[in-house]
Amino acid sequence: MIETSSQRQKRTRSEFERQLHRLEQDTLRMGALVENSFLLAHAALFERDLEAATRIDPQDKQIDQIYRQIEIDCISLIALQSPVARDLRLLSALMQLIRDIERIGDYAENLGDIAIKLFPYAPSPYLGELQIMSNRCRAMLAMSLEALANFDENIGLQIKIKDDAVDDDYKQIYNLLAAQKLFGGEPMEPVMLMVLAIHHLERMADHATNVGLRVAYIVTGKLG
Numbered sequence: 001m002i003e004t005s006s007q008r009q010k011r012t013r014s015e016f017e018r019q020l021h022r023l024e025q026d027t028l029r030m031g032a033l034v035e036n037s038f039l040l041a042h043a044a045l046f047e048r049d050l051e052a053a054t055r056i057d058p059q060d061k062q063i064d065q066i067y068r069q070i071e072i073d074c075i076s077l078i079a080l081q082s083p084v085a086r087d088l089r090l091l092s093a094l095m096q097l098i099r100d101i102e103r104i105g106d107y108a109e110n111l112g113d114i115a116i117k118l119f120p121y122a123p124s125p126y127l128g129e130l131q132i133m134s135n136r137c138r139a140m141l142a143m144s145l146e147a148l149a150n151f152d153e154n155i156g157l158q159i160k161i162k163d164d165a166v167d168d169d170y171k172q173i174y175n176l177l178a179a180q181k182l183f184g185g186e187p188m189e190p191v192m193l194m195v196l197a198i199h200h201l202e203r204m205a206d207h208a209t210n211v212g213l214r215v216a217y218i219v220t221g222k223l224g
Contacts, residue, residue, distance in 0.1 A: 020077070040108070137208065140204075162209075173194070
């Protein structure tokens with residue numbers, strides 16, 4: 001039986017949608033790994049779990065591998081399938097948001113390294129404030145992945161509002177650290193590492209915000 005043009009178009013579209021679905025699932029799988037990296041970094045920092053910190057690097061290599069494959073697959077679909085406007089919007093936004101997710105994973109790895117370097121020192125007096133900031137960032141990441149899983153623009157846009165609290169945390173902790181007095185030759189390294197930690201958390205929150213905005217763009221076609 002000879003396949004008609006209409007049947008061929010339907011088959012091509014069906015295959016394209018299958019590949020799109022696989023890309024979406026791969027992106028969520030990558031997001032789940034990043035979320036787990038963040039949990040490991042959180043445990044390393046606030047529970048002094050150094051074993052958790054050592055588990056981040058191998059997982060980050062897996063995240064990078066998935067990231068590169070998704071990027072290749074997105075480019076291939078754009079080049080070979082001539083997607084319609086909404087599909088092109090999805091593919092271009094996926095290519096951008098996987099970069100945001102991958103960067104969150106990198107910052108989680110950095111936080112794990114910071115936890116290892118902080119371990120020999122007495123806990124910072126501002127570790128409680130840092131934990132509050134970390135919890136806010138974890139919640140933002142979870143929201144961004146929920147928005148992506150359900151293509152929910154409302155959740156995606158809500159994340160931007162949450163980012164303001166993280167920015168306030170950053171300013172508060174930075175000011176506390178800058179005013180901290182060191183006595184009797186106390187080392188500067190723990191203070192510098194805490195400054196790095198709040199920087200990484202602030203950037204993680206920014207990238208989670210970007211993911212939410214990109215989800216909203218996929219759904220509505222509107223930026224901002």
